[in-house]
Amino acid sequence: MTPAAPALPPVLAVGAVVAVALATVLVGVLGLRISRTTSDFYVASRTVRPWWNASAIGGEYLSAASFLGVAGLILVNGVNALWYPIGYTAGFLMLLLFVAAPLRRSGAYTVPDFAAARLGSGWARRATSVLVVLIAWLYIVPQLQGAALAVGITTGLPGWVGSTAVVAVVVASVIFGGMRSITFAQAFQFWLKLAALAVPALILVLWLAGRGAPAVGSAGELTAALPSGAVSLAAPDGVYRTASLMVALLFGTLGLPHVLVRFYTNPDGASARRTTVIVLGLLSVFYLFPTTLGVLGRIAAPDLAGHADATVVLLPARLVEGPLGTVLSALVLAGAMAAFLSTTSGLLVSVAGVVSQELFGGGVLGFRIAAAVAAVVPLGAALVAGPQALAGSVGLVFAFTASTICPLLVLGIWWRRLTAAGAVAGLAAGALGCGGAVLAAGSVRDPVAAALLGQPAAWSVPLAFAVMIGVSLAARRPVPTATDRFLVRIHSPERREHP
Structure with a gap:
């Protein structure tokens, strides 16, 4: 549902969207000049340094669910929604502990490459390829729905314009520059997203404080405004839902293909670990601001609950009168577009890498064809599917990845007895169990079964x-002896690493 009139002057809103899109395309054109080899397109020739790579990971990881959905959930559900940013951030601690360095040392280009090298099985590779593509498509759809929501609610244009524009810009960037140029774009987009939330959040806090608003009047008033929520932890299924959500977010991060492929771009395992530590810090800072905006919306503009996922875009113009509020909302819209573009581009790179190797023989031309083909399915699904709560829908994708790719990686790295048959059976059990449960949940009336x-x-x-x-x-x-050799390689520090 969108307001009857655009929330921003159409010229300003369209200008913010076009500016971010042009910047992304220009970086893609730059990538065309420096991305020449297959390694450039797939893993940026494994030369991306930790700070740059961490910024790029932040750019692609902080999706529509983080930029728009977290604030909306806090507006609607209060303190119970804080589990989302906590889980999104803590998932990278799991990556640091269990996956980052060994995965980089495996020498693979993609997750299916890892499965094939570890298990020596074509079936395991194909099963992993299917799941990687499916996960990426499921994750792209909320980004395109978020773009439709943001563009529609701010410009008055049909929602499909936002979804189609994101796909067009992303496909052009990926085809032109591959992983190397996408890395540049995603790093830029992370800092744009951070500024687009931090600046309005800080100005709104100061604005309300200067006017003596109760939102910042006392710690007691602020605490009183937060706790009530739509889902209580004391409810019969409340504790279960919260615990299950945390399992999904903690372990699901280990299976996100667009995040995992970024670790292949580090020079070595030590760089992969340092990248993960930096990402933890960047995410911790970032999530302060959507949380702040959600709290301010809950206290000062509770009527925005009807447009919860658009809270961060609508709130500045709602609370600050005049041009300043309008400009702040336009800045947030630009950051939202950066979120849609960066996450979608990372997902498309991961899908293109898998599809090109499986269907088009690899190589630069195969990568470009696969990128164009792989973008069609999620665009069609986003245009047909109804609107979903962004953070909730992405949380279910995390549950699916936690039930499939995560066990494959954790056991493949840390348990030498894993076999190809076991891996394929576990992937099937996790996919059918999790996917079937989500599909059946809507037809169940019993609250415990529904949970x-x-x-x-x-x-x-x-x-x-x-x-x-x-x-x-x-x-x-x-x-097999080959398994022992593989495990020795991924667990042996490179010469460049220091204790």
Whole structure:
């Protein structure tokens, strides 16, 4: 649902969108001049340094759910929604502990490459490829829905214009420059997104404080405004839903293909670890600002709950009269477009890498064809599907990745007995269990069953791990020598690493 009139002057809103799109395309053109080899297109020739790579990861990881959805959830649900930014950030701690450095040392281009090298199985590679593509498509759809919402609510244009514009710009950037130019664009877009939320949040706090608004009047008043929520932790299924959500967010980060592929761009395992530490710091700073805007919206503009996912765009113009509020909302809109573009481009790069190797023989031309082809399906789904709560829909994608790619990586890196049959069986169990539960949740009326199906990570993740382990142990075959060599390589520090 959108307001009857545009929330911003159409010229200003369109100008903000076009400016971000042009900047992204210009970086893509720059990438065309320096991205010549296959390695450039797939992994930026593995030369991206930690700070630059961390900024790029922040750019692609902080999607529509983070930029728009977190503030909207806090506006509607209060303190209960704080689990989302906590989980999104803490997931990178899991990456640091279990995946980052060994995955980089594997020498793979993509997650299916890792599965093939670790398990020596074409079936495992193909199963992983299908899941990577499916996960990326599921994740792209909320970005395009967010673009439709933001463009429609601020300009009055049809929502499909926003979705189509994002796909067109992203496809052009990926085709022109590949991973190297996308890295440049995503790093720029992270800092734009941070500024686009930080500046309005700080100005709104100072503005309200100067006017003696109760939103900043006392700690007691602020605390009183936060706790009430639509979902109480004391409800029969409240604790389960919260715990299951945290499982999804913590373990789901380990399976996001667009995040994992970025670790292949680091020069070595030590750089991959440093990149992850920097990302943790950047995310911790970033999430302060959508949280602040959600709190301010909950206290000073609760009527925005009807447009919760657009809270960060609408709030500045609502609270600050005159041109300043309008300009701040336009700045937020520019940051939102950066979020849609950066996340979608990272996902499309990860899909293009897999599809080109599986269907088009790899190479630069195959990568470009795959990028164009892979963008069509999520665009069609976004145009057909109805609007969804952004953070909630992305949270379900995290549950799916936690139930599939995460067990494959964790066991593939840390358990030498994992077999190809076990991996494929576990991937199937996690995918069918989690996906089937989410699809069936809408038809269940019992609240406990609805909680178990609607937020399945608490049981679907252990199920996937258990099936992988059980089927692998049932094989009772000796571990191949090639497996031991592979594990030694991914767990042995490079010469450049220092204790």
